[in-house]
Amino acid sequence: MFGITGGAVMPVYDALYDDEDINHVMMGHEQGAAHAAEAYHSVTGRPGVCLATSGPGATNLITGLADADMDSRSIIAVTGQVPTEMIGNDAFQETDMRGVSMPVTKHNYLVKDEDDVPDAVQEAFYVSNTGRPGPVVIDVPKDVSKNDTDAVRSELNIEGYSPNYEGHPGQIKKAAEAIEEANKPLIFAGGGVVMADAAEELRELANENNVPVTTSLQGLGSFPEDNDLSVRMLGMHGTGCANRAVTECDLLIGLGVRFDDRATGKIESFAPHAKVIHVDIDPAEISKNIHADIPIVGDAKRVLADLNDEMRSHDAPDTEDWRETLDEWEEKYPMEYEKDDEHLKPQHVIESLDAKTPDDTIVCTGVGQHQMWAAQWYEYKEPRTWISSGGLGTMGCGLPMTIGAKLAAPDTEVVCIDGDGSFLMTLQELSTAVREELDFTLVIINNYYMGMVRQWQELFSNERYAESELPHLPKFDKIAEAFGANGFRLEEPENVEEVLEEALEYDGPSVIDAVIDPNENVFPMVPAGSGNDEFIMGKGTQGSRIS
Amino acid sequence: MSTDTPTRRLPTGVREDAASRGPDETEYTLSVLVENKPGVLSRVAGLFTRRNFNIDSLAVGETENPEYSRMTIVVEGNDKTVEQVKKQLNKLIPVIKVSDLTDDDSVDRELSMFKVAADPDSRGEIMQIADTFRAKVVDMGTSSVVVEVTGDTEKVEAMKDMLRQFGIKETVRTGRISLARGEKVTDKAGN
Numbered sequence: 001m002f003g004i005t006g007g008a009v010m011p012v013y014d015a016l017y018d019d020e021d022i023n024h025v026m027m028g029h030e031q032g033a034a035h036a037a038e039a040y041h042s043v044t045g046r047p048g049v050c051l052a053t054s055g056p057g058a059t060n061l062i063t064g065l066a067d068a069d070m071d072s073r074s075i076i077a078v079t080g081q082v083p084t085e086m087i088g089n090d091a092f093q094e095t096d097m098r099g100v101s102m103p104v105t106k107h108n109y110l111v112k113d114e115d116d117v118p119d120a121v122q123e124a125f126y127v128s129n130t131g132r133p134g135p136v137v138i139d140v141p142k143d144v145s146k147n148d149t150d151a152v153r154s155e156l157n158i159e160g161y162s163p164n165y166e167g168h169p170g171q172i173k174k175a176a177e178a179i180e181e182a183n184k185p186l187i188f189a190g191g192g193v194v195m196a197d198a199a200e201e202l203r204e205l206a207n208e209n210n211v212p213v214t215t216s217l218q219g220l221g222s223f224p225e226d227n228d229l230s231v232r233m234l235g236m237h238g239t240g241c242a243n244r245a246v247t248e249c250d251l252l253i254g255l256g257v258r259f260d261d262r263a264t265g266k267i268e269s270f271a272p273h274a275k276v277i278h279v280d281i282d283p284a285e286i287s288k289n290i291h292a293d294i295p296i297v298g299d300a301k302r303v304l305a306d307l308n309d310e311m312r313s314h315d316a317p318d319t320e321d322w323r324e325t326l327d328e329w330e331e332k333y334p335m336e337y338e339k340d341d342e343h344l345k346p347q348h349v350i351e352s353l354d355a356k357t358p359d360d361t362i363v364c365t366g367v368g369q370h371q372m373w374a375a376q377w378y379e380y381k382e383p384r385t386w387i388s389s390g391g392l393g394t395m396g397c398g399l400p401m402t403i404g405a406k407l408a409a410p411d412t413e414v415v416c417i418d419g420d421g422s423f424l425m426t427l428q429e430l431s432t433a434v435r436e437e438l439d440f441t442l443v444i445i446n447n448y449y450m451g452m453v454r455q456w457q458e459l460f461s462n463e464r465y466a467e468s469e470l471p472h473l474p475k476f477d478k479i480a481e482a483f484g485a486n487g488f489r490l491e492e493p494e495n496v497e498e499v500l501e502e503a504l505e506y507d508g509p510s511v512i513d514a515v516i517d518p519n520e521n522v523f524p525m526v527p528a529g530s531g532n533d534e535f536i537m538g539k540g541t542q543g544s545r546i547s
Numbered sequence: 548m549s550t551d552t553p554t555r556r557l558p559t560g561v562r563e564d565a566a567s568r569g570p571d572e573t574e575y576t577l578s579v580l581v582e583n584k585p586g587v588l589s590r591v592a593g594l595f596t597r598r599n600f601n602i603d604s605l606a607v608g609e610t611e612n613p614e615y616s617r618m619t620i621v622v623e624g625n626d627k628t629v630e631q632v633k634k635q636l637n638k639l640i641p642v643i644k645v646s647d648l649t650d651d652d653s654v655d656r657e658l659s660m661f662k663v664a665a666d667p668d669s670r671g672e673i674m675q676i677a678d679t680f681r682a683k684v685v686d687m688g689t690s691s692v693v694v695e696v697t698g699d700t701e702k703v704e705a706m707k708d709m710l711r712q713f714g715i716k717e718t719v720r721t722g723r724i725s726l727a728r729g730e731k732v733t734d735k736a737g738n
Binding site: 098099102103106107110158160161259267269271272273274284288290 | 593638
């Protein structure tokens with residue numbers, strides 16, 4: 001449980017004072033508490049809990065709640081509220097948390113009677129982590145949390161909520177037939193596969209039927225990227241091969257994906273020749289952005305298990321030519337960068353970090369260029385190893401997520417690849433990391449810019465760098481030391497190995513301020529509003545269409 | 548590698564060669580059974596704003612079972628957007644059931660009251676018009692009358708057009724309420 005105390009939530013903290021079962025971690029800012037709770041869910045699959053007081057404490061949670069809502073993470077936010085009789089009077093630290101959080105939560109509760117607390121808590125946990133996971137708020141006025149109650153929870157009964165887990169057998173049969181008939185099938189796996197613990201089933205579907213696999217950003221880790229069938233991530237900063245594959249495929253099997261615009265590029269040219277199978281637990285995602293020819297509403301794990309069963313009575317498609325073509329594209333559009341002895345390259349730092357950390361290492365990131373480099377240059381092989389803000393794109397999520405992840409998996413290596421702008425937004429959480437004696441390594445890919453904005457300005461705004469330069473950033477290694485963490489400054493390419501090793505070795509939080517070549521951009525890139533096959537490979541080089 | 552049949556998708560995400568219907572905007576009537584609890588109306592209204600859907604009208608009232616309310620929502624859209632409206636409504640926890648009455652044979656009613664300028668000369672004519680529409684004059688003052696009319700949207704509109712010549716001072720209108728004709732019950736069974 002992650003939180004910060006305050007006036008209206010004091011009775012809850014008073015109860016925690018005597019409790020020996022609940023481990024509460026005091027955070028530096030409520031936003032951090034929400035992100036830490038998100039990471040706890042991503043690592044364990046169990047709801048993460050955060051706690052805040054009324055008014056500003058509650059509103060500070062909103063960014064984290066919105067983040068969890070977009071990326072379907074189960075978190076429970078318990079917020080203090082002013083006493084029941086004062087609600088509506090603009091009392092000190094009063095905010096209508098139920099109203100404010102409504103559009104960014106799966107559900108929320110304002111509990112006005114202490115006897116209703118057990119049912120509200122039970123429902124909140126159930127709603128949050130069943131079906132499509134999401135954030136749930138329980139707003140508790142101070143008199144309600146102060147009063148005792150003998151109430152016990154009643155039998156769970158939510159009439160308007162019954163998520164569907166089993167895929168329709170007829171639809172699964174249709175999907176199997178479509179796979180059998182396909183010449184150029186492609187699996188597009190997303191965060192739903194990771195969350196449903198369906199990675200094993202996905203491997204079976206792909207391996208047994210020789211179907212290539214691409215992933216969304218949040219699907220990283222759902223399928224091992226070192227598998228021959230992997231064409232890696234698609235979308236705005238996906239590989240050239242993945243983006244051509246999705247453009248040319250004749251069958252697209254979307255698993256736990258929501259066809260986000262960063263993944264699809266221009267809708268008109270997304271998988272234009274493909275029949276689409278779409279498996280998702282949320283019926284509202286089916287045909288929301290991309291029309292599904294074969295929709296299957298259900299849990300990815302169960303649907304894939306059934307589909308694998310069904311495929312046993314179907315022939316695997318003949319994909320040999322298709323895979324050869326993909327191999328050619330992989331060679332034609334390689335992931336590469338210019339290495340030199342003078343300038344520190346972010347790709348170099350991330351590749352080296354990958355080489356020095358085990359396969360089950362959990363990688364957290366902030367949002368921006370560093371995040372995309374982290375997606376591209378670290379190889380993900382296991383589910384639940386990639387934790388990042390995908391949908392909302394919340395800068396500053398990196399450090400608090402790292403804290404939540406490390407607390408959820410104390411025996412696993414946890415690293416954070418952060419940006420200078422992102423880190424600056426939530427760096428107060430270093431005090432939490434030091435106090436909790438957490439052992440992780442955080443690398444700031446520092447270009448003294450809001451790098452992704454700078455990249456767009458360079459490419460699309462005539463190099464008009466409006467407010468994207470950050471020349472006066474502090475020395476982050478010194479900041480880390482001031483907090484009591486271990487700080488490193490990395491400027492020379494030749495020192496990469498040594499600094500990374502030393503930081504990883506250190507038993508406690510290490511912060512590496514890696515000062516990189518500020519001109520480095522993220523490629524390949526599909527410009528916003530373009531089709532996925534119109535990617536740019538590097539400065540001035542056009543990808544697909546032209547060649 | 549070239550492909551024999553170059554196709555593309557419409558902005559709706561449907562493959563052009565597979566698209567059957569255009570994205571024409573029309574009116575849809577949804578009947579939504581919800582838990583009768585505080586905040587539910589706010590949730591439903593907020594959903595429409597958040598998802599960029601247009602509500603033409605919304606009427607809400609308790610059902611025969613006080614644990615539930617029924618909302619009749621008239622929404623402007625096409626098949627795709629309204630499909631999303633229905634799915635997103637269904638995702639709200641207090642929403643029990645969403646029924647689309649658009650293509651069903653249903654009875655649609657709204658109630659409207661018009662305060663119309665009326666002097667002794669015109670009063671009789673107004674009352675005659677009201678009679679024709681099976682409307683009622685429910686209040687009378689020295690310079691105005693209040694006319695109440697019940698009917699489907701077309702009837703209420705026609706009434707309004709007829710009264711306009713006298714000068715409508717004030718109008719109040721409920722949203723549309725709709726019920727499927729015949730034996731069909733849009734409630735959950737046993738309610």
